Amino acid sequence: MSHEGRIELKRTLVFVACIGLISCSGQSARESGETASRESTILWQTPETLVVAQTPAEPLLDVAVELLDPGVSPEDSTPGAAVRRLESQLLAGDLRQTLIRSNQWGVVRIVPEASALTPVSIRARILESNGRDLVLDVLVEDALGVVWFEQTIAYRQSLDESGARGFQGVFNALGNRLLEAWQARSVERQRALIEATAITYAQELVPDMFSGMIQRSEQGWELVRLPAGDDPMLERIDRVRHQEYLFCDTIDEQFTELAGRVRPTYGLWREATLEQMEWLDRYEQRAAARSVKAADSDFSRMQAEYAAYRSYRIQEQALFDLAEAFDGESQPTVMRTQDQVFKLEGTLEAQYETWRRLLRDIYMIEQGS
Amino acid sequence: MTDRCQLITLGDWLGYAVLIGLLSGCVSEPAYVVSSDLPIPDFAGHWEIDYARSDSVQTQLNASFREVQRELRRRREAAERGATYQGAPLGNLDRLVALAKMAELVTESELLEVFQDRQLVRIERENSFALSCSLEGDQSVPSQLGAERCWWDGRQLNFSVLLPDGLTIKHRFARSDDGLSIAQRTALSAPGVSREVEVVRIFSRFDPAARGFRCTQTLSRGRVCTTEPDES
Numbered sequence: 001m002s003h004e005g006r007i008e009l010k011r012t013l014v015f016v017a018c019i020g021l022i023s024c025s026g027q028s029a030r031e032s033g034e035t036a037s038r039e040s041t042i043l044w045q046t047p048e049t050l051v052v053a054q055t056p057a058e059p060l061l062d063v064a065v066e067l068l069d070p071g072v073s074p075e076d077s078t079p080g081a082a083v084r085r086l087e088s089q090l091l092a093g094d095l096r097q098t099l100i101r102s103n104q105w106g107v108v109r110i111v112p113e114a115s116a117l118t119p120v121s122i123r124a125r126i127l128e129s130n131g132r133d134l135v136l137d138v139l140v141e142d143a144l145g146v147v148w149f150e151q152t153i154a155y156r157q158s159l160d161e162s163g164a165r166g167f168q169g170v171f172n173a174l175g176n177r178l179l180e181a182w183q184a185r186s187v188e189r190q191r192a193l194i195e196a197t198a199i200t201y202a203q204e205l206v207p208d209m210f211s212g213m214i215q216r217s218e219q220g221w222e223l224v225r226l227p228a229g230d231d232p233m234l235e236r237i238d239r240v241r242h243q244e245y246l247f248c249d250t251i252d253e254q255f256t257e258l259a260g261r262v263r264p265t266y267g268l269w270r271e272a273t274l275e276q277m278e279w280l281d282r283y284e285q286r287a288a289a290r291s292v293k294a295a296d297s298d299f300s301r302m303q304a305e306y307a308a309y310r311s312y313r314i315q316e317q318a319l320f321d322l323a324e325a326f327d328g329e330s331q332p333t334v335m336r337t338q339d340q341v342f343k344l345e346g347t348l349e350a351q352y353e354t355w356r357r358l359l360r361d362i363y364m365i366e367q368g369s
Numbered sequence: 370m371t372d373r374c375q376l377i378t379l380g381d382w383l384g385y386a387v388l389i390g391l392l393s394g395c396v397s398e399p400a401y402v403v404s405s406d407l408p409i410p411d412f413a414g415h416w417e418i419d420y421a422r423s424d425s426v427q428t429q430l431n432a433s434f435r436e437v438q439r440e441l442r443r444r445r446e447a448a449e450r451g452a453t454y455q456g457a458p459l460g461n462l463d464r465l466v467a468l469a470k471m472a473e474l475v476t477e478s479e480l481l482e483v484f485q486d487r488q489l490v491r492i493e494r495e496n497s498f499a500l501s502c503s504l505e506g507d508q509s510v511p512s513q514l515g516a517e518r519c520w521w522d523g524r525q526l527n528f529s530v531l532l533p534d535g536l537t538i539k540h541r542f543a544r545s546d547d548g549l550s551i552a553q554r555t556a557l558s559a560p561g562v563s564r565e566v567e568v569v570r571i572f573s574r575f576d577p578a579a580r581g582f583r584c585t586q587t588l589s590r591g592r593v594c595t596t597e598p599d600e601s
């Protein structure tokens with residue numbers, strides 16, 4: 001082997017070793033395997049324009065966007081997990097805004113968990129989110145338990161893209177898929193779903209009174225009969241439902257406030273991460289084409305690597321600080337009924353569950369049961 | 370020029386074998402990490418560089434070159450005697466200079482602010498990223514752009530940053546017994562360079578409130594200073 005050849009081999013070995021060390025440190029072999037396997041099967045979404053209506057078509061469908069599943073354990077106290085939990089709220093807010101902007105829907109609410117409150121709900125789990133790539137497992141299901149669609153949506157940003165940065169492509173695609181699924185149903189079926197959802201909600205409160213109105217089978221469901229329009233029980237159920245809407249609106253205000261405080265830093269981190277990842281790609285391409293790499297001086301190469309790492313860490317730490325400050329911090333929610341004020345504390349899911357239990361109790365008291 | 374180039378020695382190959390061995394068993398921890406149960410002293414506070422007691426990178430580089438010159442002389446004398454020279458390889462001198470310049474860059478922070486509690490030490494460095502370490506065992510922060518490790522060895526707080534092309538930056542922080550100064554030893558090494566470049570910076574404790582102004586690093590505007598007193 002020539003002298004130059006040995007030096008090149010030496011460089012290559014070190015580079016391969018370092019990249020390998022970096023990629024595997026802190027990760028289990030299983031995680032790496034899963035990521036690699038996911039990478040190979042991912043179908044990246046091409047940018048899609050959101051279908052926007054001039055006026056929404058009747059009947060109006062209310063949509064619930066569940067808080068995204070961050071895909072990390074609740075016990076995980078690492079900064080990365082804190083960022084994921086923060087993202088799960090911010091991305092749910094982005095999806096909600098996209099659906100509102102499309103002007104195709106009735107009320108779009110963020111909810112801690114899906115229920116019969118809303119005819120259809122979108123549930124998503126974050127599989128990957130790193131500033132450049134966003135991969136979500138999405139399940140759209142209606143209140144009758146029918147799955148509309150279930151798919152993995154993946155989107156990779158590029159610095160070459162003109163226009164707005166961010167993962168808007170994912171949410172546009174999701175909004176458009178939801179619209180296709182809704183429009184595939186006849187208007188009669190659409191109306192039936194909305195009515196059946198109201199009955200399902202009532203059934204959850206007073207199962208005996210509203211049983212037998214929806215017939216379910218393996219083929220799906222059918223609305224057999226509707227409750228009388230002047231049923232006083234329906235009026236009370238409506239009141240309970242509106243109180244639940246009130247909770248959703250209150251937490252929505254909390255999200256808006258949270259997003260306003262953290263979004264600038266989150267945006268900077270995402271941009272910086274995207275830039276660093278593209279830099280790394282280019283670096284690896286240069287390393288593969290040795291003649292180009294050889295043109296770099298030792299110092300400029302070291303300096304570029306260090307500058308990239310330093311910049312990445314500075315942005316990351318700023319976001320970590322912010323995410324950790326917000327992590328696990330759910331503001332107490334103050335809710336008012338006609339004659340009482342309730343202060344709900346704990347996680348949002350716990351607050352929501354408490355509120356729903358309280359509403360059922362109030363309903364039962366009103367019923368005299 | 371021949372002297373400036375290096376040949377791959379048996380020692381180099383053994384080093385690569387160890388490195389590749391580490392890679393093949395990604396789960397195993399490097400052996401150099403030794404955490405200690407000895408309590409960590411209090412590093413918390415504001416620290417500013419004491420140039421009088423700190424190394425200059427140029428001085429370190431001069432010392433390295435003097436060592437290289439001595440080594441070259443020994444080789445030449447051995448060759449003149451017809452003897453086989455047994456010394457360590459000289460390494461790539463261009464890379465040594467690059468390392469020295471990097472050492473200057475990496476140690477340019479003049480101010481440190483250290484936050485410390487029972488679980489964590491976080492060293493915020495002016496114009497750079499913070500070095501943060503959980504005190505519950507050694508830990509690593511992997512990313513696609515580099516890997517970071519840290520541990521407390523009973524005497525010093527160690528941080529090691531490994532970058533993709535093999536550049537390794539090790540910082541070791543030790544506090545003086547009187548608690549008035551911190552020694553930051555920064556060692557840089559890279560493949561193809563036979564010696565580390567080490568720079569020692571000494572930081573002295575100071576009270577920022579006594580200066581009449583205070584500065585903070587912001588994301589949008591960089592370093593921002595104000596003469597207004599800190600409300601907190």
